[in-house]
Amino acid sequence: xxxxxxxxxxxxxxxxxxxxxxxxxxxxxxxxxxxxxxxxxxxxxxxxxxxxxxxxxxxxxxxxxxxxxxxxxxxxxxxxxxxxxxxxxxxxxxxxxxxxxxxxxxxxxxxxxxxxxxxxxxxxxxxxxxxxxxxxxxxxxxxxxxxxxxxxxxxxxxxxxxxxxxxxxxxxxxxxxxxxxxxxxxxxxxxxxxxxxxxxxxxxxxxxxxxxxxxxxxxxxxxxxxxxxxxxxxxxxxxxxxxxxxxxx
Amino acid sequence: xxxxxxxxxxxxxxxxxxxxxxxxxxxxxxxxxxxxxxxxxxxxxxxxxxxxxxxxxxxxxxxxxxxxxxxxxxxxxxxxxxxxxxxxxxxxxxxxxxxxxxxxxxxxxxxxxxxxxxxxxxxxxxxxxxxxxxxxxxxxxxxxxxxxxxxxxxxxxxxxxxxxxxxxxxxxxxxxxxxxxxxxxxxxxxxxxxxxxxxxxxxxxxxxxxxxxxxxxxxxxxxxxxxxxxxxxxxxxxxxxxxxxxxxx
Numbered sequence: 103x104x105x106x107x108x109x110x111x112x113x114x115x116x117x118x119x120x121x122x123x124x125x126x127x128x129x130x131x132x133x134x135x136x137x138x139x140x141x142x143x144x145x146x147x148x149x150x151x152x153x154x155x156x157x158x159x160x161x162x163x164x165x166x167x168x169x170x171x172x173x174x175x176x177x178x179x180x181x182x183x184x185x186x187x188x189x190x191x192x193x194x195x196x197x198x199x200x201x202x203x204x205x206x207x208x209x210x211x212x213x214x215x216x217x218x219x220x221x222x223x224x225x226x227x228x229x230x231x232x233x234x235x236x237x238x239x240x241x242x243x244x245x246x247x248x249x250x251x252x253x254x255x256x257x258x259x260x261x262x263x264x265x266x267x268x269x270x271x272x273x274x275x276x277x278x279x280x281x282x283x284x285x286x287x288x289x290x291x292x293x294x295x296x297x298x299x300x301x302x303x304x305x306x307x308x309x310x311x312x313x314x315x316x317x318x319x320x321x322x323x324x325x326x327x328x329x330x331x332x333x334x335x336x337x338x339x340x341x342x343x344x345x346x347x348x349x350x351x
Numbered sequence: 352x353x354x355x356x357x358x359x360x361x362x363x364x365x366x367x368x369x370x371x372x373x374x375x376x377x378x379x380x381x382x383x384x385x386x387x388x389x390x391x392x393x394x395x396x397x398x399x400x401x402x403x404x405x406x407x408x409x410x411x412x413x414x415x416x417x418x419x420x421x422x423x424x425x426x427x428x429x430x431x432x433x434x435x436x437x438x439x440x441x442x443x444x445x446x447x448x449x450x451x452x453x454x455x456x457x458x459x460x461x462x463x464x465x466x467x468x469x470x471x472x473x474x475x476x477x478x479x480x481x482x483x484x485x486x487x488x489x490x491x492x493x494x495x496x497x498x499x500x501x502x503x504x505x506x507x508x509x510x511x512x513x514x515x516x517x518x519x520x521x522x523x524x525x526x527x528x529x530x531x532x533x534x535x536x537x538x539x540x541x542x543x544x545x546x547x548x549x550x551x552x553x554x555x556x557x558x559x560x561x562x563x564x565x566x567x568x569x570x571x572x573x574x575x576x577x578x579x580x581x582x583x584x585x586x587x588x589x590x591x592x593x594x595x596x597x598x599x600x
Contacts, residue, residue, distance in 0.1 A: 153508060161451050162509045162522065165458045165502075175447055179454040181430070186450050198424055201435050202410050205428040209414045216465075224473050225486060226493035237474060237486050244475035253414075259402065260411045273411065 108134040108187075109171040111150060114143050116339030117290070119180045119215070120168045125282040126184060128327040130191035138334060150176075181208050184279045193279040206260065206272050206280035213253035214287035218294060219340045221245050221347055231344070242347035246298040250291070254308040257284060261310035270310075270317045277321070284311070285318035290341030297349040357383040357436075358420040360399060363392050365588030366539070368429045368464070369417045374531040375433060377576040379440035387583060399425075430457050433528045442528040455509065455521050455529035462502035463536035467543060468589045470494050470596055480593070491596035495547045499540070503557040506533060510559035519559075519566045526570070533560070534567035539590030546598035 112120030137143030164178030361369030386392030413427030
């Protein structure tokens, strides 16, 4: 099974949570298919998250994409898919250290992916942004001034002792999937909140975090990927650019 | 190391996210200490999440509790700690099926623990509930009428084929940590939203979910635990009972 191709099932049109999986597959040079680039790819997503899907031997029904199919296995939940891919793609150190990598990825996803999503949907995911604009402004201000610096400060604290030993990564001497997750979060945040992120970058309080973003961006396979058509543009996904939610000019 | 006792580090005074870890340790009859019941336990929590903690050989600094110490290892992030404990406490089936258990636990934590928390803190975790009351009412209404039934419906869909084979659990023939997570979520939701949960229970659309709650509650060790002083009362944690956020009478 280790030689079977991977099949990523995710909404077309946005990087979204699928991007955390794509970056792992791309960094490893793994063979994979992606519904984002398939005609009728959206129907594959819809049929799997449909309430008539009761699950089967491949696994329980997925609640939401991303979904990964590999051999006989169908997995869902972003951190869970990364947990599966990590050792298979050489993106974890192995042994108990893999739990540390998992916790770092979970923390980045919580604070730098889920919380940014809530800035434009603080009241209800089923309502349009325009119908929760006032609440979004309050939430985004709190995010930019409190939560975002708190999470960046946390990752800077993790990176500082690593940097002192000449290591650019969150854990150990080699890149792990936690680094890819943090890269994608910073990248998305730069799109969503360009003014706030420029302010935080200029403060130099989080310089190792921004260096990690740069280091991942320049990994040969990631660089090639980001310049390719496989990389989708940010739009109406997790990371959205609404100028009124960013720092004032 | 498999015989060393476990050390749970969590805020005293609420079940909180620590409860997902406690239930796993209690169900397995594992030996453990708990800062919730130690004099100065709160200082242990504070020293570990302090910004001067740069991490050490036991692991990176934890962003937030729960934290588990076991032998030379210090772990954080609720799903990550459960991932570690699962095979050690006999709460996972083993092999690739462990990924299915992990995804079920992650989905329950997302929709039935993190989202309920956001109903009383939709704008900012650093603000008091009273300062986001209006937004909380909107968010709670959306939660009770859309998200909560959606997540209960998902777990009912996972449980229905299991129930048809006489199995009360989310995955396979034996209880896993995902069942303990779902139990604690339902239990907390019953405290927070008694009217909404009574309405949903009466609808009989989610009967396998409520049966699972009952089945876990009656596991001999869980039953003894719930009746003991080790089980803390709900108060100002994830699950809070504000009548104005529940269904109207």
